[in-house]
Amino acid sequence: MQLTVPEISPHAFTVAEFMSLDTAVRTELLAGAVYDVSPRNEPHRYAVSILHEKLARALPERYVVRSQDAVAVPGWDGRDAPDVDVAVLARKEYWPGPTSADAFAFVEVSDTTYAVDRGYKIPLYVNAGVPGWIVNLQRRQVEFYASPAELALPHGCVRGEADAFSILGVEIAVRDLLCSRPDAS
Amino acid sequence: MQLTVPEIAPHAFIVAEFMSLDTAVRTELLAGAVYDVSPRSEPHRYAVRKLSRALTHGLFDTACEVQIQDAVAVPGWYGADAPEVDVAVIARKEYWPGPTSADALAFVEVSDTTYAVDRGYKIPLYVNAGVPAWIVNLQRRRVEFYASPADLALPHGCVRGEADAFSILGVEIAVRDLLCSRPDGS
Numbered sequence: 001m002q003l004t005v006p007e008i009s010p011h012a013f014t015v016a017e018f019m020s021l022d023t024a025v026r027t028e029l030l031a032g033a034v035y036d037v038s039p040r041n042e043p044h045r046y047a048v049s050i051l052h053e054k055l056a057r058a059l060p061e062r063y064v065v066r067s068q069d070a071v072a073v074p075g076w077d078g079r080d081a082p083d084v085d086v087a088v089l090a091r092k093e094y095w096p097g098p099t100s101a102d103a104f105a106f107v108e109v110s111d112t113t114y115a116v117d118r119g120y121k122i123p124l125y126v127n128a129g130v131p132g133w134i135v136n137l138q139r140r141q142v143e144f145y146a147s148p149a150e151l152a153l154p155h156g157c158v159r160g161e162a163d164a165f166s167i168l169g170v171e172i173a174v175r176d177l178l179c180s181r182p183d184a185s
Numbered sequence: 186m187q188l189t190v191p192e193i194a195p196h197a198f199i200v201a202e203f204m205s206l207d208t209a210v211r212t213e214l215l216a217g218a219v220y221d222v223s224p225r226s227e228p229h230r231y232a233v234r235k236l237s238r239a240l241t242h243g244l245f246d247t248a249c250e251v252q253i254q255d256a257v258a259v260p261g262w263y264g265a266d267a268p269e270v271d272v273a274v275i276a277r278k279e280y281w282p283g284p285t286s287a288d289a290l291a292f293v294e295v296s297d298t299t300y301a302v303d304r305g306y307k308i309p310l311y312v313n314a315g316v317p318a319w320i321v322n323l324q325r326r327r328v329e330f331y332a333s334p335a336d337l338a339l340p341h342g343c344v345r346g347e348a349d350a351f352s353i354l355g356v357e358i359a360v361r362d363l364l365c366s367r368p369d370g371s
Contacts, residue, residue, distance in 0.1 A: 003216065003309055006301040010195070011212050011219040022205035027196050031188065034196040034219075115191040123188055 015072045015081045019096060028070060030120060032079035037068075038113050044085075047109045047135050047177040051086045058170040063104065064091040073100040074128045082121050085109045088168060100128040105167050107133040109177075114138065123151055133167065135177050142174050200258045200267045204282060213256060215306060217265035223299050232295045232321050232363040236272045243356030249290055250277045259286040260314045268307050271295045274354060286314040291353050295363075297323040304329075309337055319353065321363050328360050 012032035021027070026037040040048075048067055056065045065088055070081045076099065086107040089098050106125045108117040117134055122145050125132035131146040136155070142165050143156040150156040159165045164173045197217035206212070211222040225233075233253060240251045252273040259266045262285070272293040275284045292311045294303040303320055308331050311318040317332040320342070328351050329342040336342045345351045350359045 003306055003313075005215045005218065005220070006305045008220060008302060011208065011210075011221050013219075014209070017206065017208045020205065020207035021202065023196065023202045024199070025196075030190045033190065034198075035190075035193060036196050116193060119191045120188055127188075 012079060015076050015078050016096075018081050019070075019076075026083065028083040029079065029081040030116075037083045041111060043137050043179045044109050044111050046179050047137065048085050050177055051107055051109075051135070051172070054172055054176075055086065055088060055167060055170055059088065059168060062091055063168070064089050066098070071098050071100060071103060071106075073124055073130075075099045075101070080124055082124070100125070100130050103130045105133070106130050107135065107167070109135040109137065111137040118143075118155075122156075126151055133165070137178070140174075140178050142177070197265060199263050199265060201262045201282075203267050204256075204262075211269065213269040214265065214267040215302075222269050226297055228323050228365045229295050229297050231365050232323065233271055235363050236293055236295075236321070236358070239358050239362075240272065240274060240353060240356055244274065244354060247354075248277050249274050249354065251275075252284065255283075257284050257286060257289060257292075259310055259316075261285045261287070266310055268310070286311070286316050289316045291319070292316050293319045293321065293353070295321040295323065300324065304341075308342075312337055319351070323364070326360075326364050328363070 010033065013029055013034060015029060018029040018034060027034050028037055052065055052067045059065065065086065067086050068083055071084050071087055072078060073080045073082060084106050087103055088105040090102050094102065108121055110117045114136065122132045122134065126145050126147065134143040136143055140161045142159045144165060145151055145156040159174050161174050161178065164171050195218065198214055198219060200214060203214040203219065212219050213222055237251055237253050244251065252275055254269055254271055256267045257270050257273055258264060259268060270292050273289055274291040276288045280288070294307055296303045300322065308318050308320065312331050312333065320329040322329055326347045328345045330351060331337055331342040345360050347360050347364065350357050
């Protein structure tokens with residue numbers, strides 16, 4: 001028998017509460033609710049690893065690159081601790097962890113998660129003052145969002161497969177982030 | 186600006202995950218989701234105190250004890266439910282990490298504003314887990330009893346009114362003794 005809870009609102013988690021949680025799967029906090037982090041496929045892992053490597057090699061010593069870890073946005077009393085695919089942060093010790101005030105750039109690699117990345121995470125980052133990029137694997141393009149003007153465009157400021165873009169002065173070719181499709185499409 | 190997460194299903198908690206959570210407010214786990222425990226009114230606290238006293242006294246020489254307003258895993262630690270039960274009669278022993286419905290002999294919910302969730306969700310959960318359950322219905326000033334699918338099929342279970350008494354594990358309790366006289370004399 002499947003029971004349903006009559007209409008009451010679930011608990012709205014703070015980031016500090018969320019961080020106390022020990023779950024069997026990776027989770028993130030969005031708008032006070034806990035969500036499972038989607039499983040990644042190989043094109044996603046590929047783009048994250050290339051981005052991480054290029055940024056870590058080229059950025060000055062005062063920055064540090066973190067992949068696929070939680071960042072509190074805007075802070076520990078907030079309702080959001082997204083799992084950011086690639087985050088460029090100030091190089092220092094964090095306790096209990098970094099917030100968006102410590103961040104210079106956030107990148108999301110989107111395959112199946114574009115609706116949440118574009119619809120929720122990117123506006124969250126931009127509103128917190130952090131420029132956000134989406135590596136859109138399905139459209140094979142990179143999208144850039146830094147202000148309300150870009151949020152008003154359906155896919156932000158777009159760079160195609162033949163273009164390059166720059167994160168904190170590090171030039172990256174869009175093509176370098178994209179696996180050649182196994183089906184050659 | 187109020188952002189909304191596009192339609193994806195939240196994480197479904199199991200009880201073991203829920204127990205790791207340290208929240209600023211009291212919470213319970215129902216159907217894999219975390220809910221705040223509603224603030225209590227004085228008539229609610231009064232009924233819980235009277236029940237606690239009657240059961241603790243009446244079951245003093247038995248192998249049971251009374252747990253007040255604490256979580257019980259139903260049916261167990263890998264399930265999706267850890268309701269906060271107002272009054273639970275459980276076996277007298279040490280628990281680690283805590284009691285489950287398999288250790289429970291009776292559950293009582295005192296309902297004022299929470300009747301819809303108590304009657305609609307918690308009571309069927311308890312009965313399906315094999316634990317007989319009572320609701321002290323403060324708004325209708327009566328006690329409802331549910332032990333089987335037949336009782337669940339009745340809108341308010343097996344009802345005892347303000348002039349009646351009922352029995353939990355052989356302990357007789359007058360319904361009237363659980364109800365505050367209304368300050369407005371109603």
